[in-house]
Amino acid sequence: MKLAFIGLGKMGFPMARNLLLSGHQVTVYNRTREKAERLEADGAIVANSPAEACSSAEAAFSMLSDDKAAVELVLGVDGIAAGLPKNAVHLSASTISVGLVRRLTEEHARAGHDFLSTPVFGRPDAAAGRKLIVLVGGESPVADQMRPLLEALGRAVFFVGTEPWQANLLKLCGNFMIASMMGSFGEAFAAIRKGGGDQRTFFEVMDELFGSPVYKNYGGNIVDQKFEPAGFELKLGLKDIHQLLAATGEINSPMPIASVLRDLLISAMANNQGTLDWSSIARISARSAGLAG
């Protein structure tokens, strides 16, 4: 297929590369052009704007860091919406707000494009190894048609609902589940320490009990105080919790645990932890208990 890929950050780069390696023709765009040129060896064509990248695409992916970038590169002059041919599909993989996804849905409908929201779970190494978990929200026939493309990116593809934003709500809820696990680890670790116990033992017991790579990964980071380099920056984690609270505020669904996490993450921001890994949320619990670190 003739594809476009807009946004070659830590996640977008390996995803675009996997599409190239799967035999598709991919025209790419990135704000920092050098990063795009690094894909030329794999056969990518480099464009000067999102619109140009999309001009003859059957399907265009975007993987952008936040709402602001998405507004600019999708809806701006020379954006995806301006360049994409009628009846082509935009697959938006960015973790952006439910409100913005609704707006993109409307704008693309107006322009005669199909639109899917396809946020993913996984870190850059999972993206490189085609191990992402891929969500899809949007019209079923379009989602079915695009499924082979999405399967080239991850280990599992889940159809979430016919409204694109539903995929984003699910993504935000998933991130909340991870944040809740970390926040709970944080308060349990503090209690264990104040009781004179050993954090590592608690971690090992939880590893045995839950048997989950996610617990092993994040719990281990907390025990080792290994918050740099950040796998996922705390400020981005807080952004996602803010988006979740905004989205659930609109549909009137209470989130008391997410609210606690919000306040812990805000306290972490106020204590200069914004660029540390979000597992450093545990530090706030330690400090509240009068513990160092």
Add this chain to the structure above:
Amino acid sequence: MKLAFIGLGKMGFPMARNLLLSGHQVTVYNRTREKAERLEADGAIVANSPAEACSSAEAAFSMLSDDKAAVELVLGVDGIAAGLPKNAVHLSASTISVGLVRRLTEEHARAGHDFLSTPVFGRPDAAAGRKLIVLVGGESPVADQMRPLLEALGRAVFFVGTEPWQANLLKLCGNFMIASMMGSFGEAFAAIRKGGGDQRTFFEVMDELFGSPVYKNYGGNIVDQKFEPAGFELKLGLKDIHQLLAATGEINSPMPIASVLRDLLISAMANNQGTLDWSSIARISARSAGLAG
């Protein structure tokens, strides 16, 4: 070894049986005598009181449902402490309060007994299959000496600390981690439903993401509304959270997420869910969001 086992409930019965099958001589006591007699086929001797069961034991296990039962059967007339020979060991596997474990520690020291607290993670089927996770708190040499007995009960044995109550604090923190997962599932499921989405899809994505049997088990119960028969009754789960809050209140370690869970579980009690499985905590989130069930 010559052992005693006091308390043959859903957990104690298979644990005692596994000690018998491992070749130990076990004298057992249970308030309902018939249950004890069912172990005679496996070689158990049935005693008329905890004291009698312990009278010639090298080590005595207890597995009792709550503080009240433990006070009575350990410290009462004809209790374990009254019957156990000097220098013998009491291994208390009950999930009881940190305060009571401290008291048992003192009383046994006064009586010249060794004392270990050995709470376990796992359900009755895990107990039967020697799949429990066993914690040990108490003097290291005693713990080392008893390790083979504990290994006969489970898949992993963790030494927690030299204070017996530290094992109970860890146990309570572990139950908190499970409760937090369920509470978070509850609020996420409610949000997904209010967004018009499908709970089962969210559950499947989380199963893929966390890859944990605990998530599969409890998350699945919630999606299926399968709260009866209870694997672990909600009122016992609340008891554990109350005990955790009492223990952390004494050592001044804040527990904001545990506090949210306390209030959700109390609301569940107020809505007659005490004997349902504790995963029914999710119902409270649903109801707060104006959803049925």
Add this chain to the structure above:
Amino acid sequence: MKLAFIGLGKMGFPMARNLLLSGHQVTVYNRTREKAERLEADGAIVANSPAEACSSAEAAFSMLSDDKAAVELVLGVDGIAAGLPKNAVHLSASTISVGLVRRLTEEHARAGHDFLSTPVFGRPDAAAGRKLIVLVGGESPVADQMRPLLEALGRAVFFVGTEPWQANLLKLCGNFMIASMMGSFGEAFAAIRKGGGDQRTFFEVMDELFGSPVYKNYGGNIVDQKFEPAGFELKLGLKDIHQLLAATGEINSPMPIASVLRDLLISAMANNQGTLDWSSIARISARSAGLAG
């Protein structure tokens, strides 16, 4: 002085009238024109647009219900900003978001206007009786100059800071203090009832203890379940809490009690209490405790 007044709702109408009664010349605008015409007897001139009302004003007041109305009537075609002469002052009394006040500040600066944010505490009867508490944020000399006008509206005028949005942050914090009082009443009343006690006695003791008309008013409403007609609709109260959380999220100030109130109010929305008085937040606590009403 030559004044304009835009927005003659429950609050704006008596405020505009008081300015007329103080001897000022006031040109008024309201979307529903009849309401404006009712002020003609007091000397008001009725304009066809906010811009027209402001065209020869030295100072223009606005009292609008939410951000959406404020964007339209201040910044829209024929809005206040379009009509107000250079060097004239806009006094924005609306309880709107901190973000929007920042935007209004910039837009008015660009247009050469002075700008004050002047939100008020008080209900329509307080507005009629010149009993409002008036806040002022903005450049001090302008605030000083406008003080006599503001004193014509209320019983006390407080200068909050040189940034107009600071007045709005203070207003939102004040509404939070009221909401917190009501939420606390709600959970205490529920506890008293579950203990077999009498709500009214608790209310009377609190009335004696705090000696505050605010406690008397709201606490009395809750005891009497008098939630209609709403003095202040619950959905507007939730809007204010959302705005407070947004504003404090930006400056990284945790709000754990406000977060609890958010979730209670959202639960109230989910249970169709949006148009009841916001003191009906207490119903949610009652219901969580398994009580009717």
Add this chain to the structure above:
Amino acid sequence: MKLAFIGLGKMGFPMARNLLLSGHQVTVYNRTREKAERLEADGAIVANSPAEACSSAEAAFSMLSDDKAAVELVLGVDGIAAGLPKNAVHLSASTISVGLVRRLTEEHARAGHDFLSTPVFGRPDAAAGRKLIVLVGGESPVADQMRPLLEALGRAVFFVGTEPWQANLLKLCGNFMIASMMGSFGEAFAAIRKGGGDQRTFFEVMDELFGSPVYKNYGGNIVDQKFEPAGFELKLGLKDIHQLLAATGEINSPMPIASVLRDLLISAMANNQGTLDWSSIARISARSAGLAG
């Protein structure tokens, strides 16, 4: 009347003195005897034990600092229960746990005594000036009979219910209302400061808005950081919140705001604020927001 008064601390001393000044014959007991002797000038008789003080009393008051003191001086050898004549009344003014009040009720019934629980609101200066708010729980005829005595102690007497513990639950709920006000002030002050605003202005506006001496008193303490000497020690405030959570846990009434306060107060304890005034709860909010003090 012939009275006994047990416990002459900061509160008990002026209360006993007021009973003397009202013309009653009062025999007093205090652990530190010198304090008791200081009342001899006002006509008090000093006893060597609670039992002795009560031996010929028609009514005996107790005002003790916590459950431990109450158990000892009421139920211990030479305690009130041992000395009080049949049909005499014990009026327990201590803020003790609901559980202990239930136990005292039973023990006194067994001994043929009448029993009232009469906790009070107010500080030592209010006790001296007969300005306390007095609660009464217990059998109505007894409460009616004792009313003149209680009226000699305060500005208002409220009958709460026929179960003595109901007065204590109400007292704990009242202290929760005060704590909630202080906690809310704490998070609002932090937000105002982070927004570059002035705490004092916010305080003055709230003083104007609520018009309550309680707001003026505690809010002023927070603005001035005047936490020593403590009017009411934070550790005692936490004790009351713990007691409230225990009592509401038994009757299954959720307390989400009280739970937040619990965690803030625990964090304050962990930061060595136990002997500061409980309004120093506000410091925790400031610190969470990254602010000094």
